Amino acid sequence: xxxxxxxxxxxxxxxxxxxxxxxxxxxxxxxxxxxxxxxxxxxxxxxxxxxxxxxxxxxxxxxxxxxxxxxxxxxxxxxxxxxxxxxxxxxxxxxxxxxxxxxxxxxxxxxxxxxxxxxxxxxxxxxxxxxxxxxxxxxxxxxxxxxxxxxxxxxxxxxxxxxxxxxxxxxxxxxxxxxxxxxxxxxxxxxxxxxxxxxxxxxxxxxxxxxxxxxxxxxxxxxxxxxxxxxxxxxxxxxxxxxxxxxxxxxxxxxxx
Ligand SMILES: [Zn+2]
Numbered sequence: 001x002x003x004x005x006x007x008x009x010x011x012x013x014x015x016x017x018x019x020x021x022x023x024x025x026x027x028x029x030x031x032x033x034x035x036x037x038x039x040x041x042x043x044x045x046x047x048x049x050x051x052x053x054x055x056x057x058x059x060x061x062x063x064x065x066x067x068x069x070x071x072x073x074x075x076x077x078x079x080x081x082x083x084x085x086x087x088x089x090x091x092x093x094x095x096x097x098x099x100x101x102x103x104x105x106x107x108x109x110x111x112x113x114x115x116x117x118x119x120x121x122x123x124x125x126x127x128x129x130x131x132x133x134x135x136x137x138x139x140x141x142x143x144x145x146x147x148x149x150x151x152x153x154x155x156x157x158x159x160x161x162x163x164x165x166x167x168x169x170x171x172x173x174x175x176x177x178x179x180x181x182x183x184x185x186x187x188x189x190x191x192x193x194x195x196x197x198x199x200x201x202x203x204x205x206x207x208x209x210x211x212x213x214x215x216x217x218x219x220x221x222x223x224x225x226x227x228x229x230x231x232x233x234x235x236x237x238x239x240x241x242x243x244x245x246x247x248x249x250x251x252x253x254x255x256x257x
Contacts, residue, residue, distance in 0.1 A: 026197050048061075092121060204218055
């Protein structure tokens, strides 16, 4: 049974201003409140990045804290407690690399510890995808490739990546997001299903004594997919590591019509 957990929330900063934000905040609370009520040994950190889906903002990077009050304050407001000098316009990949290099705790034979990154994104990760003259140049490295590299680095460090997609535009990349999350043992969840799914996950951890990975395996595929175009079975039937920029670019014109 998991006895302690470090959670890094990597969040699109523009989502803080959009109409979905109350739901994002509710989703975050639905994760941390049940754990706090059970006196879990838990730490949080927050990394805000510029998703390119709105006005560029100053991204902010916070250290781990074990105070939920401080974390909630960071989430609600400004830059108090932010660290790092070069924090302007952090991209999704920069933010995930920052999370990767966090000062994570580790478990031992006497204590089961889990490290989790919750990525909350409101855009496609790769700006080339939305530029029709640019999206078929497959010979360069792009954010889609970088996400795979980062996902594999998460596996090596035993960090589970959970991804929550906010808004319609993320559906363009839901299979990529789903693949890189599943690669680490995590899942992609459209925001509309996130609170319900995470409630089930937390119940399973707190009542059944499951680990996060065990809890996720007990949840039916439909719970992730309902109310959305996300299709887990596409990922499961394909070799998930084959979900690359060129597959999304090839599929995109039909999807956008
Ligand atoms: Zn790409």
